[in-house]
Every structure is written in structure tokens, then in C-alpha cells.
Amino acid sequence: MHEAAARNGITARFGLDFPSFALDVDLVLPARGVTAIFGPSGSGKTTVLRCVAGLERATTGFLAYDGQVWQDEARRVFVPTHRRPIGVVFQEASLFQHLSVMGNLKYGMTRAGLSPEQAGLDAIVALLGIEHLLARGTKTLSGGERQRIAIARALLRRPRLLLMDEPLAALDLKRKSEILPYLERLHDELDIPILYVSHAPEEVARLADHLVLMDGGKVIAQGPLSETMGRLDLASRFADDVSVVLPVTIGAHDDDDLTRLDFASGAIVVGRRPEPVGRKLRCRIRARDVSLSLGNHADMSIVNILPATVTALGETPVPGHILVETALSGGERLVARITKRSSTQLGIRPGVPVYAQVKAVALFGE
Ligand SMILES: Nc1ncnc2c1ncn2[C@@H]1O[C@H](COP(=O)(O)OP(=O)(O)OP(=O)(O)O)[C@@H](O)[C@H]1O
Numbered sequence: 070m071h072e073a074a075a076r077n078g079i080t081a082r083f084g085l086d087f088p089s090f091a092l093d094v095d096l097v098l099p100a101r102g103v104t105a106i107f108g109p110s111g112s113g114k115t116t117v118l119r120c121v122a123g124l125e126r127a128t129t130g131f132l133a134y135d136g137q138v139w140q141d142e143a144r145r146v147f148v149p150t151h152r153r154p155i156g157v158v159f160q161e162a163s164l165f166q167h168l169s170v171m172g173n174l175k176y177g178m179t180r181a182g183l184s185p186e187q188a189g190l191d192a193i194v195a196l197l198g199i200e201h202l203l204a205r206g207t208k209t210l211s212g213g214e215r216q217r218i219a220i221a222r223a224l225l226r227r228p229r230l231l232l233m234d235e236p237l238a239a240l241d242l243k244r245k246s247e248i249l250p251y252l253e254r255l256h257d258e259l260d261i262p263i264l265y266v267s268h269a270p271e272e273v274a275r276l277a278d279h280l281v282l283m284d285g286g287k288v289i290a291q292g293p294l295s296e297t298m299g300r301l302d303l304a305s306r307f308a309d310d311v312s313v314v315l316p317v318t319i320g321a322h323d324d325d326d327l328t329r330l331d332f333a334s335g336a337i338v339v340g341r342r343p344e345p346v347g348r349k350l351r352c353r354i355r356a357r358d359v360s361l362s363l364g365n366h367a368d369m370s371i372v373n374i375l376p377a378t379v380t381a382l383g384e385t386p387v388p389g390h391i392l393v394e395t396a397l398s399g400g401e402r403l404v405a406r407i408t409k410r411s412s413t414q415l416g417i418r419p420g421v422p423v424y425a426q427v428k429a430v431a432l433f434g435e
Pocket of ligand 1: 087088089090108109110111112113114115116117268
């Protein structure tokens, strides 16, 4: 069964015992897009990635990528790291200090036995926006620049799978926001899958298509981002940052500097966006930015109010509040975080028709 599933993506089943930690995972991951491995510190995210890379050998393990078996302990098969067609990017870019940026890039290509043309050097340099850094030494680079070089170096081996272990964790907020657009470009332009370890919900919302949620060495949930991120039963995993991610299309730019975002259930109006009409984006709506009312008050008609039906109630770690899951007319889910008091006053329970008011959204490239 595992061999069959593996033809179309990654099948990973690992068991591993450290003295004070046991890993036991069973994953079937898509062959396209970004899969985020998300979970608290010590949950086993890095260990999973290291097992996929072959840097750690699971005691019981089966791993196949696109029909190729990389590990099968039942048959004593273990393909060493250097023979797996992978690129790996760690938290801290380990660049050679004595080489220039170009020297570092060439090192990656040469080890893979590729010429600059075969490796696609020009395209990868452009993708990461590092043309102006090629002649520089590595000592004076910022953390974000170093990571872009490390990503380029990993891609120059022409990997068929890119593994990234918290590539933004060592960067401050400013550097993070500098590098995120490049990661979005990887998502849009690479046709190889990316496994992306993170414990930051905003990175996951922005980059991932598929989510694997880990805790205590086990997989708690896995599935498409749109289905897993806003699940009420998983809410405590995201602390007070529960959100849904909806695919939207730029519908129109109005004269009064507003942009309409269309999606199956209607539209949301936001401040004017730079993208052209027709561009697809992903829209993150946090539960804390959604409120509920029973009536569609005319004086509120200029803001984003969407008719919805309550489908479920859930707990949140935020004192005095609850989460309310609603279904919009087009089938999308929206989660609101409201006070327990207003929930009681409004008589919120499954089946009740409500109006969801969206107070803020975050938009990212699709
Ligand atoms: N080589 C090792 N020997 C013994 N224990 C280890 C080893 N590698 C990892 N561990 C333990 O396994 C557990 C999971 O570690 P892992 O690094 O996979 O977690 P993580 O979810 O990536 O955490 P973080 O977000 O903090 O990086 C931790 O308790 C860690 O101490």
C-alpha cells in the first residue's frame, strides 16, 4: 500500500526512540506545493525532516518519494543523504567564509556535477534576487541575504525535493519580512515540493498548501491548509491565532481607493491593492478579526458583512471568549472569536443564522 501511495508524493512512516523522546509518524504528503510541519518546540519536526533527508536513520522506517524507495528497514534499504535528490536549508546558513557568494554557489553546483547552465544558475540567482551580491564576501551579508544564498545553493543541486528547517527562525522581524516574498516566489515558481518546518502560524498561513501538525513525536492532524488551519478542535495548537485561509481573486479597483476581493461566498472590500484585476491571492482571516451579529444593520453596510450559519462552537485559551465556526453561503468556513457574554446574548448555537463582520484581513500571493 505504501509503495503505491508513494508514486504520487512522499510517503513517510518512521519510528525512532531517543532516550527521552519517541517519534512515531505516518505521513502521506502531496507531490506539489509547500507542506508545513508545524508544532511546538520539541514535538519532533526537525527529527522528521532529518529522517527524510537521511541525516537520521529511523529504527523502523519506510520512506518513498515519487515511487523511489529511500528507506525500507524491513528490507534493510537505506539510501544515504548524498544519493537523495534533495536540497536542505537549515535555520542558520552555513556559508564558507573564505569563498565569495559566487564561490559558495559554485561549490554547490560542482559537488552535484552540474555546469552553471545545467544547474540553471541565472534563473535561480534571479529568483532569489541575489545578482548584486555575487561578488561579495559572505562576512558582511545580513541574515536574510545569507539565507537567500543558502536557498540558492540548495536549489543549484537541482533537487527534486526541498527541505527547509525553520529558515526564518534566526532572523529578526524586519529580515523575516524581507525574505518572505522570496519564499512566496519559490512556492509559485518551483515545481518541486517543499517540506517546511515552522512553529510560526503566520508563515504557515502565508506559504503552506498542506499542513502536518505535530505534538509529542506524533502527527495530530494532516490535510490541506484550508481544512486544517481553522479547525476548532485544533484551535489550542494555534494559541490565540486561529485563522482561515481563503483563496480570493482581485475583483475590481474602485475610484475611492478600495479593492474588492471576490470569493465563492461574496466579496470583501479592502484598501487599494497593487495587484491587477483577476490576480489570485490568499486571504488570511483571523478569528479575532471576525465579529458576529444577528441582523444586517443598514448603517454597517459599508463594511464587510457576510451572511453565515453557525456550525460549531469551540474553546479558545483566551479567557472569557469562545470560537464560533460558521459556514458562508458558498461553502467556505469562517471562524469568529467572540466573548462568551455576547454568545449568550445572541443565542449563538449551531444552526443560527448570523452576519459575520470581517474587520481585517491579511493578503498574500497565492
Ligand atoms: N540526536 C538526538 N539524541 C537524543 N535526543 C534527541 C536527538 N535529536 C533530537 N532529540 C530530542 O527529540 C525531541 C524532538 O526534537 P526535534 O528537534 O525534532 O523537535 P522540534 O519540534 O524540531 O523542536 P524545535 O522547534 O525546538 O526545533 C527533543 O526532545 C530533542 O531533545
